[in-house]
Amino acid sequence: MHVVVTAGHVDHGKSTLVRALTGTDPDRLPEEHRRGLTIELGYAWTTLPGTGEVAFVDVPGHERFVPTTLAGIGPVPVALLVVAADDPWMPQAAEHLAALDALEVSHAVVAVTRSDLADPRPAVARAGAEVARTSLAGAPVVPVSARAGAGLGELRAALIAVLDRIPGQDPDADVRLWVDRRFTVKGAGTVVTGTLPAGRVAAGRKLTHPGGTVRVRAVQSLGREVAEATGVARVALNVTGDVDGLERGTPLLTPGAWWQAGVVDVRLRAVRGAEHPPERPILHVGATAVAVHHRPLGEDGATWLARLSLDRPLPLRVGDRALLRDPGDRALWGVTVLDPAPPELRRRGAGGRRAAVLRGVDGRPDPAGEIARREVVTTSFLRRIGTPTTDPAAIGVLAGNVVVSPERADRAAADAERLVREHDGAAPLDPGVPTAALADRLCLPEPAVRALLRPPLQLRDGRVTSDQRATGLPERVEAALSALDADFAVAPFVAPTADRLRELGLDEPALAAAARAGRVLRPAPGVVLAADADQRALTELAALPQPFTTSEARAQLGTSRRAVLPLLDHLDRQRLTRRLPDDRREVRGPGG
Structure with missing residues (x-):
């Protein structure tokens, strides 16, 4: 379907011309017929050979109804500008032409009406000159007499030629339908009309507006009910739901798709x-x-x-x-x-x-430019503002739904390396920075921080560390661990007491750093064992008759319940042993 809006001065024959083209009177109000002028938006339609269905939106030409006129012109891509041969160039014709020019409407036909009442050549020349200074430049100017029927064939041919140049619209585009009429039909309820510029509406579909959500119960187009309508189209929607507040100018939208x-x-x-x-x-x-x-x-x-x-x-x-x-x-x-x-x-x-x-x-639409200017956006935001991209990773750093511009990613990566170095220098026993803390410092979402990490930075156990950081621990910690290794050489499964750890100067930060460095095994808080205690324990436990009890394991390992219980739990978690319903355990075989 094509939709054409009329424009022109009051009493220049817009409605009469639409009636001659379609056989339908677009004026529907008794007051319009009594006064002989269009007050509200009118609609009529016809079929043009080779082009198909064409709907006309007839707008008021009187200066008092300019807001109504603009409501009809706004959503429509094609115009029929009407001027009269027996009148000079009039103010409303100039204002309507200016409105079309402001909206950059470029597809139009100019009809010089009443050409049977006066020589149309002066009006044709004036209209052509006025149009030439606007976005409608090049529009054909056709003399016509709606009452006598002269020139209607030429006007239809001009319309067909213009309409055939209109590019098709995307039927899968997001819907934005501006309501231009609302009324109530007995037995059906609320009905709204408007020009659908793109996308599709169908029965059962939900649309949102500032006052809530409505469901489309039925769709009509050109006076008949249809399963769905795709833009460009004139549609009437029977809607239910949050209908309060629906009025001229209310937008009906694809949910969640618009900013x-x-x-x-x-x-x-x-x-x-x-x-x-x-x-x-x-x-x-x-x-x-x-x-x-x-x-x-x-x-x-x-x-x-x-x-x-x-x-x-x-x-x-x-x-x-x-x-x-x-x-x-x-x-x-x-x-x-x-x-x-x-x-x-x-x-x-x-x-x-x-x-x-x-x-x-x-x-x-310029997705790359939007990402560069905003630096951090979501792909859903780009769609909502009208700049969607099918390949965001090609123009930025993609992390889930977040896109970071290349320039921002470069700066953030350099800042992250600096922050990690500063942290490691100030806290040698606490290497790396939690990703959440780093994201907060960089003012970026946490997924984006993980995506932009580059060598020497890497992610380990939820912390960003540098692989260039010295792997050794401070000398005092190394000395304490050497003494602890001597203890483990004698009794690898005996956990040192809190007094022994305090004597060696191994506080919580030092032990945490030693565990991260793989120098000790900490199966539970307060329990420290040799780094390879789990593997050595597995060998010992495999020598027991299977399954075995906790007491048998403690005796085999020569340790206390304080150490053996968390060690056995650790082996269970590592799927090296299997705990049975009677609390006995067995060593898992290959493949577990």
């Missing part, structure tokens, strides 16, 4: 009226409008860089097109979203520095 932007950095382009926006303009995006605070950041050629603080968050992505409007003098500016989640500006001169960064951003 809710309260502050955005943008590029502005003046298209009508004043050069610079006021401090409190209105932002129009999709079918919604929200007041914003405008903070200029700096110039960039013929455009301006600015920060907009929204009165309420909206789901925005990099590259979104919108427009700013001064409600006082009707000036318009085109908006391109550069960053929907910008950093805070805290220090003096921060605005100028931010402008320098944004001058290199053009609004096209």
Whole structure:
């Protein structure tokens, strides 16, 4: 399906032309028929040969209904600009054209209506000249008379040619449907309508909005119920759930897929009226409008860089097109979203520095640039702001869902090596730094720290150590361990007493360092044995009749219950022995 929005001055025949093209009257309100003008958004549709179904969104042309007009124009990629042959170039035609230009709509047809009432050539020339200065440049200009039927064939051909150039949309894209109407149908409940620009909606699917979650009960497109609809399409959704707060401008979204932007950095382009926006303009995006605070950041050629603080968050992505409007003098500016989640500006001169960064951003999705600027992001965040990447590891250091820029990873790796060296120098008996502590010092997630470790750093038992660190222990500890080795040579399975350890100067840090260095075995707190006591014990225990009791093991090893119990538990944990239900044990054979 294709969706086309009308635009043009009031009473220039937009609705009449849509009725002539589709056979359906887009004006649906009695007041619209009584007054002869469009007040609300109207809809009609037809089928064009070779192109398929085409839906028309008919917008009001009166200046009093500009917000409604912009709600209809916002989500639609193709325009039908209507001007009358028997009228001069009118203010609303100029404003609608400026709005289309601000949104950078480039696919359009211009219809010069009432060509049976006046020579259309002056209007054709004027419309062509006006359009040539905008994003619609090159749009065909077709004289037509809706009432007489003249030129309708040529207009349909022009529409077909334009629509055939429209690129297809991704049916698997995330849904962002701006509601433009809400009403209640007896027996069905709440129904909302809107233009689906991409993605798909289907019965049973859940969508979120600022007020909660709704479930789609049924989908209609072009007046008939369908199993699903894919963008671009006009759709009506029968929804249930959190329907309070659903109104024009409410976005219905794929759950969890969109960043809710309260502050955005943008590029502005003046298209009508004043050069610079006021401090409190209105932002129009999709079918919604929200007041914003405008903070200029700096110039960039013929455009301006600015920060907009929204009165309420909206789901925005990099590259979104919108427009700013001064409600006082009707000036318009085109908006391109550069960053929907910008950093805070805290220090003096921060605005100028931010402008320098944004001058290199053009609004096209750039995952590598986003990772480089933000340094640490998640892949889900990149998707939510509109810059997904299929291969994050190719443009950064990937750790689970976290991506670290190469530059940040290089700095963090150097800082990690320095911190580990400093720690080892200050605490020789406590080598290495716990990864959680190192992550805190580096201001990085712990998985990212583990992923960026490079030689000489390595991860051992939850601590980051350096393989260049001297493997020897301090001399006083070495001397104490030598004395302890002499004790073990006589009785390898006898644990020294606390008094003996104190006499040798082996406190808890020294013993922990000795255990990490593999110089002693500590099967339990307070129990110290020779480093190879477990292997030697296994040989001794294998000589016993199997299975054996704890008392038999203690006698075979010539040690006390204080030592043999934790030693046997250690052998069980190492799967060298097997504890039986009657508390006897047996030595496991090869393969255990």
